[in-house]
Each structure stands twice: as C-alpha cells, then as structure tokens.
Amino acid sequence: MSTKTQQPTPRDGAHATLPGGPAPADVVDARAALERLDRVMSENVGLANEVLRSYEQLNLVFEVTHQIAEITDVAEIERILVGQIGRLIGADQVHVVASDDARRVYHTANGAAHQTEPSGPISETLRQKVAEARAARHTVASETPDGSLVVSPLSRMDSMDVVVAMREQVDRAFSAGDLMLIESMLSFGGKIIANCELHEKLRRMSFDVTRALVSAIDKKDNYTSGHSERVGFLARMIGERLGVSTVDLQWLEWSGILHDVGKIGIREEVLGKPGRLTEEEFAHIKEHPRMGYEILKPIAEFDPVLQGVLRHHENPDGTGYPDGLRGDEIPLFARIIHVADVFDALTSNRSYRAAFGVDQACDIIRKDSGSKLDTQATEAFLAALEQFRQDQPHTFAHMFVQGRGQ
Numbered sequence: 001m002s003t004k005t006q007q008p009t010p011r012d013g014a015h016a017t018l019p020g021g022p023a024p025a026d027v028v029d030a031r032a033a034l035e036r037l038d039r040v041m042s043e044n045v046g047l048a049n050e051v052l053r054s055y056e057q058l059n060l061v062f063e064v065t066h067q068i069a070e071i072t073d074v075a076e077i078e079r080i081l082v083g084q085i086g087r088l089i090g091a092d093q094v095h096v097v098a099s100d101d102a103r104r105v106y107h108t109a110n111g112a113a114h115q116t117e118p119s120g121p122i123s124e125t126l127r128q129k130v131a132e133a134r135a136a137r138h139t140v141a142s143e144t145p146d147g148s149l150v151v152s153p154l155s156r157m158d159s160m161d162v163v164v165a166m167r168e169q170v171d172r173a174f175s176a177g178d179l180m181l182i183e184s185m186l187s188f189g190g191k192i193i194a195n196c197e198l199h200e201k202l203r204r205m206s207f208d209v210t211r212a213l214v215s216a217i218d219k220k221d222n223y224t225s226g227h228s229e230r231v232g233f234l235a236r237m238i239g240e241r242l243g244v245s246t247v248d249l250q251w252l253e254w255s256g257i258l259h260d261v262g263k264i265g266i267r268e269e270v271l272g273k274p275g276r277l278t279e280e281e282f283a284h285i286k287e288h289p290r291m292g293y294e295i296l297k298p299i300a301e302f303d304p305v306l307q308g309v310l311r312h313h314e315n316p317d318g319t320g321y322p323d324g325l326r327g328d329e330i331p332l333f334a335r336i337i338h339v340a341d342v343f344d345a346l347t348s349n350r351s352y353r354a355a356f357g358v359d360q361a362c363d364i365i366r367k368d369s370g371s372k373l374d375t376q377a378t379e380a381f382l383a384a385l386e387q388f389r390q391d392q393p394h395t396f397a398h399m400f401v402q403g404r405g406q
C-alpha cells in the first residue's frame with residue numbers, strides 16, 4: 001500500500017475553497033469559463049424566448065391577415081385590426097383618430113376590441129403626437145404622464161387616420177419590435193380598408209347610375225317620380241313579411257327598382273298615349289319585361305334580379321305575359337313585385353285616369369287576389385301596408401297619399 005500523499009486535482013473543486021493564498025491559474029480559468037457559459041446560456045434562453053415570441057406574433061399576423069381579407073365591412077376590419085394590435089403589442093387601449101380629431105376609442109383584451117365613447121375631448125399631448133405622426137407619416141413612440149404611447153398612421157382611400165396604442169403603466173415602454181409590428185399591421189390593414197372603400201364607392205356609383213337611369217324611364221312612362229323606387233320599397237316590405245332572407249331582400253328590392261327597365265325600348269307615344277291602345281301597341285308594351293331581362297342579363301351581378309324583371313306581369317291564372325305562366329311557375333320575386341307594382345300604379349295619376357285612394361286600391365288588389373295577383377303575396381302586402389301606415393303615418397302619407405300628381 002502506497003504511503004504517498006494523494007494530490008487533489010482541479011476536478012475536485014476543493015482548490016477554490018483552500019484557505020490562504022490565491023487560487024491556481026487553471027482554477028481561475030475554469031471559473032471564468034463557467035461564468036461565460038452561464039452568460040451564454042441565459043442569453044440563449046432570452047433569444048429562444050424572443051424567437052418564440054416573434055413566432056407567435058407572426059402567427060397572429062398571419063391569422064389576422066386571413067381574417068380581414070375575407071371581410072368587406074370597413075368598421076369590422078378596423079375592430080379586428082385594433083383587437084389584434086392590442087394583443088400583439090400588449091396595448092390596453094387603442095384610439096383611432098380621424099383628420100378632424102374625431103376619435104373612435106377601443107378597450108382591448110385577449111384579441112378583442114370593445115368600442116367605447118371617448119371620455120372627453122382629445123388631450124393636447126395626444127393631439128400633438130397625432131399631428132407629428134400624421135406629418136411625418138411614420139410611427140413614433142412616446143412616454144407621457146398617462147402612459148406609454150405608440151402612434152402610427154393608417155392610410156385609407158381618401159384620408160389618413162392615426163392609430164394610438166396605449167399602455168397605462170408608464171414603466172412598460174414599447175420596444176422597437178412593437179413599433180415595427182404595429183407599422184406593418186397598419187400598412188397592410190390600411191391597404192385592405194382602402195380596397196374595401198374603393199369597392200364600396202364603385203358599387204354605390206353604379207347603383208346611383210342605375211337609379212338615375214330608372215328614374216329617367218319612370219319619367220318617360222309618365223309615372224309620378226319615384227314609381228320604381230317605391231315598387232322596390234314595397235317589394236322589400238312584402239318580402240320581409242314573407243320571411244325572405246336578408247341577402248335576398250336586397251335583391252328583391254333591386255329587382256323591384258329595375259322591374260320596368262325594359263320600357264326604355266318602348267316607343268314614347270305608346271307609353272304616354274292617353275286613350276285606348278291598339279292591339280299592336282299593347283303587343284309592343286308587352287315586350288318590356290323581356291327587353292328588361294335582355295338589358296340586364298349581360299351584367300353578371302344582376303343575375304338574382306332577372307326573374308323578377310322577366311315575370312312581373314305573369315298572372316297566377318295564366319292570363320299574364322310574356323309566357324302565360326301559372327301559379328307557382330311564377331317565381332316568388334315576380335309575384336311580390338307584381339302586387340307592389342299594381343298598388344303603386346293604382347295610387348298614381350295616369351294620363352288616362354286619376355289616382356285611386358289607398359283604400360280603394362287595396363280593395364281592387366283584394367278582388368284580384370288569386371286570379372291576377374298571387375294570394376300569399378297579396379295577403380302579406382295588405383298586412384305589411386297596414387303596419388306601415390300605423391307605424392309611420394307621415395312617411396306613408398308622403399309616399400302614397402300626398403303630392404302624387406304628375
């Protein structure tokens with residue numbers, strides 16, 4: 001058995017606590033290496049967390065992109081965008097400030113945004129920050145007594161809003177990453193909003209042009225102005241009573257507005273003739289439903305209104321035109337529009353007779369129910385008209401009683 005004293009090795013770690021004298025150089029190196037390793041490991045954990053956070057943020061951005069790309073309602077897009085901004089950068093409140101300083105204020109939590117009334121006029125500090133972001137057209141962060149702010153422009157079609165995201169706690173400042181994120185979200189969101197606004201503007205423009213055209217046709221037919229609009233209104237009212245879906249109600253109204261568009265192809269002397277029409281003249285007038293159908297058919301968007309236009313003079317007893325369809329062969333839109341059209345025509349002054357009063361017109365319609373007019377549509381019409389008369393007597397009188405002279 002050896003009596004030689006066993007020397008401790010650096011691995012024992014006992015050197016570090018040896019009393020008296022400096023630690024040997026190799027021990028110092030090991031300690032420094034361990035400290036470096038510790039630092040690197042903590043940095044790695046920090047980086048890993050950062051990567052994870054960025055990944056989650058990218059996922060959310062991807063999610064919101066898909067969410068808002070499917071929506072056409074601008075207010076809804078803004079609400080989703082604001083809710084996700086709140087979640088992504090941890091904002092408690094988001095204000096959207098328009099160019100006239102009008103504000104929409106949202107409280108955000110868990111990706112949702114709830115709009116609330118602004119508690120008072122915009123503060124001077126906020127107004128200044130908003131003006132700076134608007135002028136510079138880029139995102140700025142700021143610390144104010146009310147909390148940390150990030151202020152970023154949101155370009156719309158014809159204007160620029162400014163989005164202010166707030167954290168109520170002043171010790172939680174926004175990072176450069178937060179700024180980049182909100183800027184990207186608003187840049188993307190602004191493009192989608194601008195596209196929707198443009199789409200809506202074009203849609204409204206095309207509808208206005210159509211309405212102007214329809215109004216010109218009403219004049220050509222010597223109807224009191226607004227006949228086609230009123231038929232659209234009444235058709236919608238009947239459709240509501242019959243439980244037609246919201247989407248179909250829109251189309252029903254448009255079908256009513258456009259029902260006589262084919263009269264553009266009818267000779268004016270025939271349309272305005274005060275006396276009895278000859279057989280040839282009546283045959284010519286009877287062409288207008290098909291003419292309207294042919295005019296609108298090339299416009300793909302108007303497909304849902306076509307049957308209402310083509311069939312609005314068909315009678316349930318088969319005596320109507322252009323094809324003498326019977327009963328349920330006649331599409332629902334056309335049966336509804338027919339009732340609305342007859343009522344408005346009866347309560348209008350025509351070149352060959354004075355207007356009937358509302359009750360007299362209703363009696364005529366009641367009498368024709370089941371033969372010239374669809375029973376179900378007639379009943380729904382009479383009930384809905386009575387309801388309208390009770391609920392909105394002034395509008396009712398304005399539409400169907402007063403001022404209906406030519």
Ligand SMILES: [Fe+2]
Pocket residue numbers: 259260288312313
């Ligand atoms: Fe007609």
